[in-house]
Amino acid sequence: MLDFLKRESCFCCYCGDFATECDHVIPVSWYQRTLKRRRTSKRKDEVVLSCSSCNQIIKDNLICTLGTRAAFVAERLAIAHRKRLSSPHWDTSEMDELEVKILRKVSAMQMKKSLIINRIRHCNIIAKLEPSIEEFWESYEAKVSLVEYLTQIKTKIS
Numbered sequence: 001m002l003d004f005l006k007r008e009s010c011f012c013c014y015c016g017d018f019a020t021e022c023d024h025v026i027p028v029s030w031y032q033r034t035l036k037r038r039r040t041s042k043r044k045d046e047v048v049l050s051c052s053s054c055n056q057i058i059k060d061n062l063i064c065t066l067g068t069r070a071a072f073v074a075e076r077l078a079i080a081h082r083k084r085l086s087s088p089h090w091d092t093s094e095m096d097e098l099e100v101k102i103l104r105k106v107s108a109m110q111m112k113k114s115l116i117i118n119r120i121r122h123c124n125i126i127a128k129l130e131p132s133i134e135e136f137w138e139s140y141e142a143k144v145s146l147v148e149y150l151t152q153i154k155t156k157i158s
């Protein structure tokens with residue numbers, strides 16, 4: 001089923017985290033409702049790879065471009081993690097003064113916060129670059145990240 005994911009590292013089309021799932025750009029449920037037929041194909045022109053979190057966020061919303069899907073994920077991540085994102089930033093000198101137990105907690109919090117920030121940032125870049133499904137797979141074949149690939153193409157054009 002997940003043939004595309006056999007490779008060691010593939011990245012989520014939206015947030016850049018590790019991909020674990022195929023994301024149907026036209027949701028399977030839409031085909032079932034609209035065309036009244038089962039559709040389980042994983043044609044490369046209909047799917048991209050994503051992490052389970054992004055796939056869960058998009059669910060079966062009919063959002064047909066990768067850029068708008070990424071923008072949708074960014075928005076939802078910001079809402080879901082608003083508490084974490086507004087938590088204070090601790091600098092190293094402040095952290096040096098903390099007890100070990102608290103330091104561990106604060107470090108873990110900071111780490112989670114920066115992971116979310118990075119995922120949102122990646123989504124926003126994808127939203128701006130508006131890649132096509134074809135370009136996603138080209139980057140996959142070239143074994144470079146989608147952002148890196150799109151930046152390379154743009155530099156070649158200009």
Ligand SMILES: [Zn+2]
Pocket residue numbers: 012013014015016017050051052053054055
């Ligand atoms: Zn993701």
